[in-house]
Amino acid sequence: MPPPVFHSPSLPALVAALFLVIPMPNIHAQPASPDSVSAKPFGKTPDGRIIQLYTLVNGSGMQVNIATYGATIVNLLTPDRVGHLADVALGFGAIEPYFTQSPYFGATVGRYANRIAKGRFAIDGKTVQLAKNDGPNHLHGGLKGFDKQLWTAQVLKQSPPTVRFSRLSPDGEEHYPGNLQVSVTFTLTDRNELRMRYEAQTDQPTVVNLTNHTYFNLAGAGNGNILGHQVRIHASHYTPIDKTFIPTGEIRSVAGTPMDLRKFTTIGANIEAVGGQPAGFDHNYVLDRCPVIRPALAAEVFEPRSGRMLKVYTDQPGIQFYTGNFLDGTIRGKRGKVYHQHDAFCLETQHFPDSPNHPNFPSTLLKPGQAYRTTTILKFSAVTGAGA
Ligand code: BGC
Numbered sequence: 268m269p270p271p272v273f274h275s276p277s278l279p280a281l282v283a284a285l286f287l288v289i290p291m292p293n294i295h296a297q298p299a300s301p302d303s304v305s306a307k308p309f310g311k312t313p314d315g316r317i318i319q320l321y322t323l324v325n326g327s328g329m330q331v332n333i334a335t336y337g338a339t340i341v342n343l344l345t346p347d348r349v350g351h352l353a354d355v356a357l358g359f360g361a362i363e364p365y366f367t368q369s370p371y372f373g374a375t376v377g378r379y380a381n382r383i384a385k386g387r388f389a390i391d392g393k394t395v396q397l398a399k400n401d402g403p404n405h406l407h408g409g410l411k412g413f414d415k416q417l418w419t420a421q422v423l424k425q426s427p428p429t430v431r432f433s434r435l436s437p438d439g440e441e442h443y444p445g446n447l448q449v450s451v452t453f454t455l456t457d458r459n460e461l462r463m464r465y466e467a468q469t470d471q472p473t474v475v476n477l478t479n480h481t482y483f484n485l486a487g488a489g490n491g492n493i494l495g496h497q498v499r500i501h502a503s504h505y506t507p508i509d510k511t512f513i514p515t516g517e518i519r520s521v522a523g524t525p526m527d528l529r530k531f532t533t534i535g536a537n538i539e540a541v542g543g544q545p546a547g548f549d550h551n552y553v554l555d556r557c558p559v560i561r562p563a564l565a566a567e568v569f570e571p572r573s574g575r576m577l578k579v580y581t582d583q584p585g586i587q588f589y590t591g592n593f594l595d596g597t598i599r600g601k602r603g604k605v606y607h608q609h610d611a612f613c614l615e616t617q618h619f620p621d622s623p624n625h626p627n628f629p630s631t632l633l634k635p636g637q638a639y640r641t642t643t644i645l646k647f648s649a650v651t652g653a654g655a
Contacts, residue, residue: 301326302426302457309334309341310362316417318362323428323455328352329647331455336362337414338432338451340373340481342601345459348574348649353487355575355647357611360601366415368598371480374414375451376407378436378443379631380478381551381587381620384513388623390444390472390632397442402511407480409441413449414480429454438471445471445635451479460646467639474631475639476618482591482611485570485577489604493590493612494535497569497653500528500588502552506619506628510544516625518553526550528588531569531653534612538590547592547609551619557584562642566614569653576653580644581616584629589613616643 302325309320318336328350332342343356358372359365365372379397386397386405398409407414418432433450436443449467456462465477484493505526506514521527525540538547556563562580566588569576579586591611598606622628633639 300426302428302455304422304425304428304430306420306422309336312336312417313366318417319420321420321422321430323430323453325428325455325457325459327457327459329455329459329461331453331461333420333430333432333453334362334365335418335420335432336365337373337416338375338418339365339414340479343461343481343483345575345647346649348651351573353490353573353575354601355483355485355487355577357482357484357488357600357606364598369414370482370593370598371407371414372600373479373481375418375432375477376480376615377413377449377475377477378408378441378447379405379474379476379623380407380480380615380617381476382406382512384511384621384624388474390474390623395442395444404511404513411441413477423452424454427454427456443473445469445473447473447475447633449475449477451477458646459648460644462642462644464642465639467633468635468637469633470635472632472634474623475633476622476631477639477641478587478615478617479643480613480615481645482613483568483577484611485568485575486573488601489606489610492607492609494533494538494609495571496534496612497531497571498528498534498588498612499531499567499653500552500586501555501563501565502586503529503555504553506551506553506585508550508620512549513621514551514619514625514628516627518627521552528552531567534590534609538609543592545592545608547590548588548612549590549592551585551587551617553585553619554581554583557582562644565616567653568612568614569650571653574649574651576648576650577614578646578648579614579616580646582641583616583618583643585617585619587613587615587617587620589615616641
C-alpha cells in the first residue's frame with residue numbers, strides 16, 4: 268500500500284485557514300455612529316487665556332463650531348437640497364475680531380439679552396444701575412457681557428455630540444446682583460437640530476434673559492442679502508417700541524400691519540414698510556404658543572435658491588426678529604466677505620425687552636432656590652418649497 272502523500276499547504280491556504288479559526292474584526296463594518304466632538308486651540312483672550320474651538324459633527328451632514336469665548340457659534344455648516352454644505356452663520360475666521368468688532372455674531376448673550384431702559388430697574392425696592400452701552404439704554408448684558416467672557420467646556424457625549432459651556436457670573440458682574448451659575452448645553456442631533464439648553468441658578472434675586480445671537484444667511488454667510496428669504500413667525504402680537512427701541516408696554520396685534528408674518532412672507536417685501544432708522548425688522552414678537560412645556564415652533568425661514576429651511580422651536584415667550592439693519596459694510600468676516608445691511612437675520616428667542624420695568628410682561632426675576640431652564644432648537648432641512 269503506497270504511503271499516504273501529505274502535501275504541504277500553500278501560504279494562501281494557511282492564511283485562509285487562520286481566518287476560519289481566529290475571529291477577525293469585520294473590516295468592512297461601519298463605525299456605530301459617525302458623530303464626533305473634538306476641540307482645538309483657537310487663540311487666546313486679551314489677558315492670555317487659551318480659547319478652544321469645539322467641533323460637533325453628526326452623521327447627517329451638519330457641522331457646528333463653538334468657541335469657549337462667548338460660547339459663540341463660529342460656523343454652522345448645513346446641506347442644501349443637493350447636499351452641498353454652506354456655512355450659514357456670519358462671523359470671523361479667527362478669534363481676535365470677536366474681541367472688538369463683533370455685533371454679537373453667534374454669541375451667547377446675557378445676563379440680560381436685549382435692552383433695559385436707562386440700564387435701571389428695581390428688585391425688592393432696591394435700584395440696580397447697569398451700564399448704558401446703547402445710547403441711553405443697557406444692551407445685551409453691558410460692556411463685558413457673557414459674549415465677552417471665557418466659558419468652561421465639557422464634552423458630555425460623543426453621540427449625539429453634546430458639549431456644555433458653563434461659567435460663574437460673579438455677584439456684581441456688570442452690576443447685576445447675585446452669583447449666577449450658568450450653562451448652555453449644545454447638542455447636534457442626527458435630525459440636523461442644534462439644541463441649546465440654558466440653565467442658571469442664583470444666590471440672590473436677579474434678572475436673567477439668555478439667548479443666542481447667530482446671524483443667519485441660508486444662502487451662505489457673505490453670499491448676498493436675505494431680502495429674498497421667506498419668513499413666518501407664529502405670533503399674532505408684538506411689543507411696539509420707542510425711538511430708542513424700548514417697549515412702550517403695549518402688546519399690539521400684528522393684523523393688517525407689515526409686522527404680520529403669520530404667513531410666509533418675503534423679507535424684502537415688508538422691510539421698508541416696517542420703518543426704523545435704519546429700516547428693517549428689529550422687533551420682539553409675542554409668541555402664540557406660550558406658555559409651553561416643550562419647545563414649540565416659533566419661526567421658520569426658507570431660502571428658495573438653496574432650498575435651505577430653518578425652523579426655530581422654543582419654550583420662551585418672545586423672539587427678536589432682527590434683519591442686520593446695523594451691518595454697514597465696515598465688517599470683513601470669514602473668507603474676506605464684507606457684511607452689508609440686511610446680509611443676515613437673527614431670531615433671538617428670549618423674554619421681552621425691558622421686562623424688569625414692565626409688570627405686565629412675563630417675569631425675568633430669578634430667586635435663590637429657583638432653576639432657570641429653557642431650550643431652543645434650530646432645525647435645519649432642505650426642501651423644495653416654504654411650508655414643506
Ligand atoms: C438688537 C439690535 C442690535 C443688535 C446688535 C439685536 O438683538 O435687537 O437692535 O443692534 O442686536 O447686534
